[in-house]
Amino acid sequence: MVTIATFNVNSLRIRVPHLQAWLKARDPDVALLQEIKCLDEEVPRLEIQGMGYHVSAVGMKARHGVALLSKLPHKVELTALPGDPADSEARYIEAVIDLPDAPHGRPLRVASIYLPNGNPIGTEKFTYKLGWMDRLIAHARELLKREEILVLGGDYNVCPNDADVFDPAAMAGDALCQPETRQRYRALTNLGLVDAFHALHPEGHRYTFWDYQAGRWMRDEGLRIDHLLLSPQAADLLEASEIDREPRKQEKPSDHTPIWCRLAA
DNA sequence: ATGCCTAACACCGTTAGA
Numbered sequence: 001m002v003t004i005a006t007f008n009v010n011s012l013r014i015r016v017p018h019l020q021a022w023l024k025a026r027d028p029d030v031a032l033l034q035e036i037k038c039l040d041e042e043v044p045r046l047e048i049q050g051m052g053y054h055v056s057a058v059g060m061k062a063r064h065g066v067a068l069l070s071k072l073p074h075k076v077e078l079t080a081l082p083g084d085p086a087d088s089e090a091r092y093i094e095a096v097i098d099l100p101d102a103p104h105g106r107p108l109r110v111a112s113i114y115l116p117n118g119n120p121i122g123t124e125k126f127t128y129k130l131g132w133m134d135r136l137i138a139h140a141r142e143l144l145k146r147e148e149i150l151v152l153g154g155d156y157n158v159c160p161n162d163a164d165v166f167d168p169a170a171m172a173g174d175a176l177c178q179p180e181t182r183q184r185y186r187a188l189t190n191l192g193l194v195d196a197f198h199a200l201h202p203e204g205h206r207y208t209f210w211d212y213q214a215g216r217w218m219r220d221e222g223l224r225i226d227h228l229l230l231s232p233q234a235a236d237l238l239e240a241s242e243i244d245r246e247p248r249k250q251e252k253p254s255d256h257t258p259i260w261c262r263l264a265a
Numbered sequence: 266a267t268g269c270c271t272a273a274c275a276c277c278g279t280t281a282g283a
Contacts, residue, residue, distance in 0.1 A: 010271075035282085037272070062274065062281095063280095155283095211269085211270075211282095213270045214268085215269090225283075255270085
């Protein structure tokens with residue numbers, strides 16, 4: 001059994017106590033982090049290693065940044081999403097982990113993804129988002145040929161459907177809900193990737209993000225934008241997927257909360 | 266219609282997030 005979680009921490013350094021409490025409570029085998037907002041050398045490695053995790057990160061100063069934590073050793077295979085050498089934003093890290101109990105001896109491959117927000121629409125930021133999604137689709141297509149237990153997890157900055165939005169009308173002009181955004185998310189899932197949480201909780205209105213402003217958390221007015229996409233070989237092993245709301249209740253929380261899935265591997 | 270709140274950086278305001 002392996003538990004894989006994703007958590008946009010909105011600054012890793014300031015969220016160390018939240019991260020430690022959550023790692024202790026959830027005890028995930030793999031934790032994918034986004035928005036670490038620091039350089040590699042500023043990652044609080046001792047605090048993370050002290051919780052029993054190997055840690056790799058792709059950071060940059062003040063913004064973005066992703067990390068990958070695992071109890072078993074992992075081997076980093078990529079530190080950027082292929083397809084645009086000029087893209088210097090820290091948004092992707094991919095690694096493989098050998099699982100002792102994996103069916104057919106397949107390795108586990110995981111990626112921590114911080115997909116561009118893309119707001120406001122009609123600007124180069126939205127164009128960058130769509131281009132990034134096209135590159136992710138192309139890369140996922142290649143990865144799927146490996147037929148591995150693959151989990152692409154992270155902050156996708158995509159509300160796949162109106163049921164993933166507390167107020168679709170209010171968000172209609174937002175980059176997270178545009179038809180072009182949703183079309184690309186569907187293109188991704190149409191490759192054969194399964195949205196783990198959605199597969200087990202199709203009812204909707206279950207959120208992973210609540211804006212700090214306007215009392216959104218209090219009112220449970222949020223968005224579902226953090227996702228775990230599974231290859232067929234991973235989806236066949238899917239046992240459970242849940243959203244951990246506890247970290248969002250703490251003092252000085254991230255505006256996101258973790259989501260996890262459990263695989264029978 | 267706009268800002269609401271938070272974090273980082275660098276300067277005591279600005280930029281970005283979603």
